[in-house]
Amino acid sequence: MTDCALPANSRIVVSMLRAEKSFTFIDLFAGIGGLRRGFESIGGRCVFTSEWDRFSRETYEANFHDNREVEGDIRPFAETPELIPEHDVLLAGFPCQPFSIAGVSKKNALGRPHGFLCDTQGTLFFDTAQIIAHHRPTAFLLENVKNLESHDGGKTFATIMHVLTQELGYHVSTRVISSEHWVPQRRKRIFIVGFRDKSSFDINKLKLPEDEGPTLGSILEHDVDSKYTLTPHLWKYLQDYAAKHARAGNGFGCSVFGPDDVTRTLSARYYKDGSEILVSQGEGKIPRRLTPRECARLMGYPDSHKIPVSDTQAYRQFGNSVVVPAVKFIARNMKRHIYAAVDAERPEAAPIRKVTRPDRQAAEAHG
Numbered sequence: 001m002t003d004c005a006l007p008a009n010s011r012i013v014v015s016m017l018r019a020e021k022s023f024t025f026i027d028l029f030a031g032i033g034g035l036r037r038g039f040e041s042i043g044g045r046c047v048f049t050s051e052w053d054r055f056s057r058e059t060y061e062a063n064f065h066d067n068r069e070v071e072g073d074i075r076p077f078a079e080t081p082e083l084i085p086e087h088d089v090l091l092a093g094f095p096c097q098p099f100s101i102a103g104v105s106k107k108n109a110l111g112r113p114h115g116f117l118c119d120t121q122g123t124l125f126f127d128t129a130q131i132i133a134h135h136r137p138t139a140f141l142l143e144n145v146k147n148l149e150s151h152d153g154g155k156t157f158a159t160i161m162h163v164l165t166q167e168l169g170y171h172v173s174t175r176v177i178s179s180e181h182w183v184p185q186r187r188k189r190i191f192i193v194g195f196r197d198k199s200s201f202d203i204n205k206l207k208l209p210e211d212e213g214p215t216l217g218s219i220l221e222h223d224v225d226s227k228y229t230l231t232p233h234l235w236k237y238l239q240d241y242a243a244k245h246a247r248a249g250n251g252f253g254c255s256v257f258g259p260d261d262v263t264r265t266l267s268a269r270y271y272k273d274g275s276e277i278l279v280s281q282g283e284g285k286i287p288r289r290l291t292p293r294e295c296a297r298l299m300g301y302p303d304s305h306k307i308p309v310s311d312t313q314a315y316r317q318f319g320n321s322v323v324v325p326a327v328k329f330i331a332r333n334m335k336r337h338i339y340a341a342v343d344a345e346r347p348e349a350a351p352i353r354k355v356t357r358p359d360r361q362a363a364e365a366h367g
């Protein structure tokens with residue numbers, strides 16, 4: 001029966017039911033829930049969360065009131081994915097440290113493996129893939145650093161794409177998106193979107209906002225505590241260090257920004273000295289760090305976002321997070337494709353049992 005055949009009041013009920021229609025998602029490597037905010041904004045309902053850092057969990061739980069615990073380590077769940085509830089969409093900002101330029105050079109310097117061979121972190125992609133293989137969600141969104149594409153001469157990314165498209169059979173599009181359309185920060189991140197069934201969604205076709213984005217002045221707090229001003233000692237140290245690197249022809253990340261600027265990328269190490277984004281306090285004055293609330297705004301979090309943890313933890317959490325309006329933008333554009341796929345009858349696809357794990361093969365080959 002079509003809607004037109006119903007009496008007017010029944011049509012209202014039907015459209016109310018439609019308006020309430022929702023989809024479910026799971027939030028892996030959830031951090032403080034940046035991806036979740038994006039998918040809740042299009043009507044998604046989170047049914048499972050995994051985050052092993054207790055401070056991030058504290059922030060997550062202060063901001064999202066679920067009737068269930070936030071789970072810790074995801075790896076045991078990849079071994080027993082049936083313990084994860086059914087879901088339509090899988091979200092995962094799997095750890096970027098094994099692939100980030102800073103993470104790779106540190107590991108190289110220490111003679112340690114990185115990427116997929118870095119056992120504790122790099123292989124988490126395969127745990128995510130294993131969960132996709134078992135549950136076959138309608139769609140997924142994965143997020144990582146831009147450097148994921150070029151890591152190990154492109155081999156890492158090629159492996160990821162092979163698993164997602166060839167082994168799992170998803171229709172995948174990927175795009176590096178920079179955040180300055182929405183927030184006064186340049187933060188380039190790769191977004192990998194997959195649909196289980198053929199879909200016309202292509203992240204490369206999305207039209208990014210054209211108007212100029214906001215500048216730093218729009219997110220600064222007034223009457224900032226003097227504890228955020230650098231000590232004269234640290235300020236001198238940073239300037240000397242920057243001068244030394246400039247003489248050697250290297251760049252060093254000590255940058256002071258004014259209200260009309262757009263900042264560099266906020267990193268998880270911001271708590272150390274804040275040198276990558278310092279706020280000018282006027283000519284001849286020592287600059288200050290951003291406050292945690294300003295970091296929240298720089299990442300596009302609303303002021304209602306609760307920050308129950310220490311400044312150090314808050315800086316780490318925001319530096320690890322996603323720019324919320326960028327995720328909302330992607331989610332809004334995925335919305336009709338998700339709902340169309342969820343509405344369509346789910347084909348009886350047998351789950352794929354195991355994805356290939358080069359990390360384990362390598363370990364097995366070497367005994």
Ligand SMILES: C[S@@+](CC[C@H](N)C(=O)[O-])C[C@H]1O[C@@H](n2cnc3c(N)ncnc32)[C@H](O)[C@@H]1O
Pocket residue numbers: 029030031032033034035050051052053056072073074075092093094095096124317320321322
């Ligand atoms: C890049 S951050 C993702 C941040 C998140 N997208 C957000 O909006 O805040 C990666 C997160 O994965 C978590 N993590 C790393 N290994 C994990 C594991 N084995 N199980 C669960 N969480 C893990 C880290 O604690 C970190 O919070």
